[in-house]
Amino acid sequence: MEQLRETLKGHHLRTTTCREDVLLTFMNKKNALSHGDLEGALGENYDRVTIYRTLKTFLEKGIIHKVLDDEGLRYALCSHQCSEEKHQHDHIHFKCNACGKTNCLENLHIPHVTLPSGYQPESFNLLIQGKCPECLGNN
Amino acid sequence: MEQLRETLKGHHLRTTTCREDVLLTFMNKKNALSHGDLEGALGENYDRVTIYRTLKTFLEKGIIHKVLDDEGLRYALCSHQCSEEKHQHDHIHFKCNACGKTNCLENLHIPHVTLPSGYQPESFNLLIQGKCPECLGNN
DNA sequence: AAAACACTGCAACATCGTTGCAAGTGTTAC
DNA sequence: GTAACACTTGCAACGATGTTGCAGTGTTTT
Ligand SMILES: [Mn+2]
Ligand SMILES: [Mn+2]
Ligand SMILES: [Zn+2]
Ligand SMILES: [Zn+2]
Numbered sequence: 572m573e574q575l576r577e578t579l580k581g582h583h584l585r586t587t588t589c590r591e592d593v594l595l596t597f598m599n600k601k602n603a604l605s606h607g608d609l610e611g612a613l614g615e616n617y618d619r620v621t622i623y624r625t626l627k628t629f630l631e632k633g634i635i636h637k638v639l640d641d642e643g644l645r646y647a648l649c650s651h652q653c654s655e656e657k658h659q660h661d662h663i664h665f666k667c668n669a670c671g672k673t674n675c676l677e678n679l680h681i682p683h684v685t686l687p688s689g690y691q692p693e694s695f696n697l698l699i700q701g702k703c704p705e706c707l708g709n710n
Numbered sequence: 711m712e713q714l715r716e717t718l719k720g721h722h723l724r725t726t727t728c729r730e731d732v733l734l735t736f737m738n739k740k741n742a743l744s745h746g747d748l749e750g751a752l753g754e755n756y757d758r759v760t761i762y763r764t765l766k767t768f769l770e771k772g773i774i775h776k777v778l779d780d781e782g783l784r785y786a787l788c789s790h791q792c793s794e795e796k797h798q799h800d801h802i803h804f805k806c807n808a809c810g811k812t813n814c815l816e817n818l819h820i821p822h823v824t825l826p827s828g829y830q831p832e833s834f835n836l837l838i839q840g841k842c843p844e845c846l847g848n849n
Numbered sequence: 850a851a852a853a854c855a856c857t858g859c860a861a862c863a864t865c866g867t868t869g870c871a872a873g874t875g876t877t878a879c
Numbered sequence: 880g881t882a883a884c885a886c887t888t889g890c891a892a893c894g895a896t897g898t899t900g901c902a903g904t905g906t907t908t909t
Contacts, residue, residue, distance in 0.1 A: 585875055585886065606865080618889050623866065628887095639778045639837065643865095665829060682821040684836075689843030690804060697820075698778070698835040704828030724906070726856065745896080757858050762897065782896095 582632040582654075589617045593625050594634070602672040603638040603645035603664070633658055640666045640673050640698055647675050661695060667703035674703070721771040721793070728756045732764050733773070741811040742777040742784035742803070772797055779805045779812050779837055786814050800834060806842035813842070 575591045584590065596612050597604060609622050626646060629635045633653030638645040653659065661681050666673040681697045714733050718725045735751050736743060748761050765785060768774045772792030777784040792798065800820050805812040820836045 587875075587887065589888080619865090620867085620890080621888055624887080637780055639780065639835075641776060641778065641835075643782070644780075663823065665825070668832065676826070679823070679825070681836075682823060684802065684818070684821060684838065686804070686818070686838070687815070689846060690838075691841040691846060692838050693807065693840040694838070696780075696837040696839070697823075699823065699825070699829075699831050699833070700835070701832040702830040707828060707830060724855065726905090728857080758896095759859080759898085760857055763856085 578634065582634055584628065584632060589613075589621055590625055590628075592616065593622065593629070597635065597646075597648050602674050603640075603647040605643065605645045608645075631655060636660055638664050638673055638675070639696055640664070641700070645673055647673075650675070650677050658694075664696070664698045665703065666698060666700045667706055668700055669702050669706035672703065673698075717773065721773055723767065723771060728752075728760055729764055729767075731755065732761065732768070736774065736785075736787050741813050742779075742786040744782065744784045747784075770794060775799055777803050777812055777814070778835055779803070780839070781810075784812055786812075789814070789816050803835075803837045804842065805837060805839045806845055807839055808841050808845035811842065812837075 572591075575594050576586050578594060579586045579590055592613050593609060596609060600608075606622060606626060609626070610619055613622065626635070630637070630646070632655055633649055635646045636649050636653070636658060638647050649658070649660070651659070663676045663679045663681060664673055665676055681695045684692075684695075686692055711730075714730045715725045717733060718729055723729065731752050732748060735748060739747075745762060745765060748765070749758055752761065765774070769776070769785070771794055772788055774785045775788050775792070775797060777786050788797070788799070790798070802815045802818045802820060803812055804815055820834045823831075823834075825831055
């Protein structure tokens, strides 16, 4: 609880219950969340629009990052210290086709790729889809 | 023109002007296209819904594949022979942050990744964002 | 030619995401 | 503690995106 406030303070954001609850939801669920997921979890307490704006703010401040998958856009906590100036991510995302959950594989880095000359890379996003350990265990 | 018909026939699809035009648009523009792009190009000739259904059909038949980027979903031609049964893609996608275009780098393959045990990979999707050669040339 | 099948346009609808504005809340300085 | 201020929220309205059902039209098969 107190940790939440520090996270928000650390990114120069006012502590509001909506922000605390969104942050808490990200920390409880381990997987990446879409706006719809959050609306399902918190929609009775907060307006749809407020949740959109909270996500946008968190994104700008470096608290969460985008996670792309074939269904659309999701978000996950930035584990290492990102800031407004510098979002840096080079980890892999895994989506399970069975349970539908998408996760950050934080300690698995995207391998280096040599681009054709003339291309200037700035950011990388690798999504692997397949079956996750939990779903393989219950087969 | 005749090539278009053969592509459609080859995938067991009837040749209609809408399908020909959508296919032609993909071949003329080199970059990945969203439904909105196609609607902009062909919307006066065909209904929105027909374009959606054409994309869905092409996707199922293996004529086009999905391309994910941070703005949403786009589509690009499958260069190698994909079919209804088997979509196989291991190439890299590049999105230019300056001009906004997303392209397939057909001959650049996604490097192999060793996943933690328990994960069973099935498909891979690597998006690199940065600046494309054209935009770097005009700076 | 008739029957079976496939494709299209239209209308209606559901979902998703954005914007403007007025009211409310958290923070800071006194 | 209070007042001032800037920031945040909810609501309403809107635009964009994507889906479904159905009737009409065209194509293929027999
Ligand atoms: Mn991640
Ligand atoms: Mn591609
Ligand atoms: Zn799973
Ligand atoms: Zn460019």
